[in-house]
Amino acid sequence: MSAAPVVELVNITKRFPGIVANDAISLKLAQGEIHALLGENGAGKSTLMNILFGLYQPDEGSIRLHGKEVSIDSPNRAIELGIGMVHQHFKLVQPFTVAENIILGMEPKKGVRIDYRSARDKVRRLSEQYGLRVDADARIEDISVGMQQRVEILKTLYRGADILIFDEPTAVLTPQEISELMVIMRNLVKEGKSIILITHKLKEIMEIADTVTIIRRGKVVDTLARESANPQLLAEKMVGRGVSFKVEKQAASPGAPVLEVQGLTARNHQGLAALKGINLTVRSGEILGIAGVDGNGQSELIEALTGLRPVDGGKVLLGGKEITGLTPRTISEAGLSHIPEDRHKHGLVLDFTMSENMVLETYFHREYNRRGLLNYEAIDRHAEALIRKFDVRTPSIYNKARSLSGGNQQKAIIAREIDKNPQLLIAAQPTRGLDVGAIEFVHRQLIEQRDHGKAVLLISFELDEIINVADRIAVIYEGQIVGEVLPQETTDREIGLMMAGSGRTQGGDGGA
Amino acid sequence: MNKVIRIFTWDSAVAPLVAIVLGLLFGALVMLVGGYNPIAAYSALFSRIFGNWYDFGEAVREITPLILTGLSVAFAFRTGLFNIGAEGQFIMGMTGATFIGVKLTGLPWIVHAPLAVLAGALLAGLWGGIAGYLKAKRGVNEVITTIMLNWIALFLSNYIVNRFLLQPGQQRSYMIQDSASMSIGWLSELLDNARVHWGTLVAILAAVVFYIILWKTRQGYELRAVGHNVHAAQYAGMNVNRSIVKAMFISGIFAGLAGVFEVLGVFHYQVVAAASPGYGFDGVAVALLGANNPLGIVLGASLFGGLTYGSAGMSFGADVPPEIIRIVIGSVIFFVATQGIVKWVLIPFYGKRKKEGAL
């Protein structure tokens, strides 16, 4: 194709206080191409795309559409120019319906009122044309994550986008839904669209991208056609050094059962059954990984185990003693530590100092608390020791937790939880949003704990993490454990099927 | 020397001072618009507060309840709650103190007075606790419940006074027994009969207690955690519901003490009120002026109370409507809240000072 590229970014530079997010980045997107933008967290991919979408302005450089230079000063302008963005964190209004979200800002009118009928029709037509199944009248808070993403895509198509930017679209999908997304993207290309795919998932790039541009620390490292690339090469370029995918670990030697869950049932926030009879066991010296798509009961399971959710039936035993239905504090004192999946919401009090955060679950212990008065000297000393031992980067223990980077916040939480010397360590999404270095650290800590004889329960949506780190894998689907496999004996496809509800024995339909 | 300079950082000292100056300037502007003389007004204000011992003593008297209601509101804010019910808790404090102060006889001062204080404080604490309980157990928004409880307190206290404590032929209760009085007789005499009382000392102590509770005790640690991030507090095993009730209880006690000393130290009786006195609502302003910080509240209450007391001087001395003071106070709070405007005004004075991520 000798036509001008659909989008051309020329020497884009963007600076924020203290950092150059994009450093003279140039990139070309051809018509009908799927162009992947690969880089670690913080490499500058999102910033670059935010510039293309009009959310930021470049300090230097220019943007050309179909050869003509354009200035994109707002998302409105980007939309006018035919650029649409499918965000990683969906920008959907929860109580509104699918149709309302799609038409928001461009509502069809009948006089003074919104013409809902015409809106629904248009949504239906687009949905059929591009093969994006949605229920126009369902509320966002009631539909699956996969459908929510399709709504995000429809939003861009409704506004006539020809250039679509997908920001980490597969982070929240099952393997089946990811395959469906690939089909959708190929359809879009067939209908004349061009796509930029922001991702850090090498497998997906190899499957669907035509071209890859690798970004590291704000600069373009290389641009390759898919034929010339392979995962190893891409990873090295992305990180800047040799990367091994396998986590170094010895075989596990599991001992006595530490956590025994028998027939656990519980309901979710809306009163519907979330856990329908969970059975599992974790032994000392082993890591049990729980794989599953978000929303199948993982959160409720963790809450039930840690005492934050009432249990309707069944038993939970920790080290042989029953802990079902006890208070969170009693359970924690009995030897259960927990790295929560949302570190800002549940793991730390952001406005407390690091020192105060380190005793969040232990401040009432004798060494810190004498007759109701807190011994801050002891608390501070404890915090100093932990921060040094786990190499948490902070100017001092008196800094507020808010000021630390995500990786260091997570390190601090892990430090605190491990320091409690638990029998069982529950880790929920422990590497979410962290860069490669921090991820390695977290995995090393989990394996170390396992080697010291602790039982570790790892819950993650990243299948690769589970396969690499866990000694045994259990798959959760709709509130039940539907299968257990050993990582070395299984395949992605098998686990993916279980995650989507088709057990090892029978078939079922795919994801929602 | 550097350390001293660092104490007076922008946030802690300069910004509030600038806000106060701007507020006074705005008030002056409003006065000019109305054809009044701001200089005469402000000097009348000043001399009303500091002009003689009586006025000074009375100004202190005016400030005292504001410290306590300010602490009350601030304590709740620190725990993530909006206690707009300091008003009702104040009234219940008065009522409890009046009841014990009037009804019990034959007790020595050393027993009677503290008992009256305790009764008022506990009653007020309970009153706050009701709102706390409703929020914790039923999820009822504390703003609504406290507003309702304010009105209920008003009518309930009127009932109690009317039914049990009424001085015949008057719209108020009997005078409290002398053995329940918290006035400081000898100091009053020195200050030309300004009504000074032990409540002022209690208020200052309360500010210290405020600090100790929140930043030195285990209970305070929990309360602050709940106030900052209720989810993390829950995950850490803290009993959030109990914290909410405790916080409202303590908050109620602070406000109740304000009412207690108004009766035991100033008036020595309680009227059948047509409307609530307003100290509770003013406490919200004081808490905001003081940034929910005990020292700031003492200073903020002093500013607020001083200005309010002095405003009477403005109308006598300079014929200026005292409502100007509400405007001044409102603008001071405005300028404290919108630090952006203040910084914008001061850019020319900052010259070479470069600030990271300034406005």
Place this chain on the structure above:
Amino acid sequence: MEALTILGQLFNTTLVFSTALIFAALGGIFSERSGIVNIGIEGLMVSGAFASAVGSYYAEQADLGALSPWIGLVTAAVFALLFSLIHAVATITFKADQVISGVVINFLAAGVTVYLVKILFEGAGQTETLNEVFSKWAIPGLAKIPLLGYGLFTAYPTTFLALILVAVSWYVLFKTPFGLRLRSVGEHPSAADTVGIKVKRIRYIAVMISGALAGMGGATITLTTTSNFSHNTISGQGFIAMAAMIFGKWHPAGALGAAVFFGMAQALNNFLQLFDFSKHIPQEFLYMLPYVLTILVLAGAVGRAKAPSALGEPYDPGKR
């Protein structure tokens, strides 16, 4: 039967008390649905009451006769709208704490209005009593229905206006593009921003609407009940209106119901005093009735009201 007539009168008195609350609660809804907490409703009602007294007075002086109260009503809406701009600028442009700003509005309104009264009326503490105030309208025909007619179908024009505004508000919020956008701004401002909706502009408009409505609520009290303005014309109604808004789950119909409930509890108070048995109940307990009832209902039935998700958080486009 006498019972029906009394019922009709009860209903009528309810509406009188509720009308001001309805206006103010609607105002609160617009502001909070767009994400801006507005504690200053009380102060906005005060400014409205003040402006209506002044506007109406000067209209009378200009011999505008029966038009005067209407002019007063309009003056109230405009004055309160301008006043609410202070809150808007502070919270939207300068991202000040919304609670604090609301408290400021209350203080400023209390001070400015009485101050202006003293300036305009030579030092008096209240405005001149108005001669021309609203009187009740009767819906022709319906009002003549025996027994119930008077009670149900005569009311001040402000009451009819309030009821109309409830319907209009519902329509605007839930049927028009503006309403959809306003609600999206209050739930997920970032989502609204990325589809090109001007978050700040909508919030400004919402706050101004709330000012105008709350102002009209204050005007209602002056123009139908007290016929003048003084420092205690509005004492707490704004806060009760906020309670009605929360009670009504930020929905115009809900707020109407809640406002009527409060008004009814108030009217019940007067109503019960007509009966003999009420002489055995201390008067103070009758006064308490509406407030106790509210707490009981809230504690018992309502369940957690869900506020708009982005309520109280200033929108910072930098934080995406």
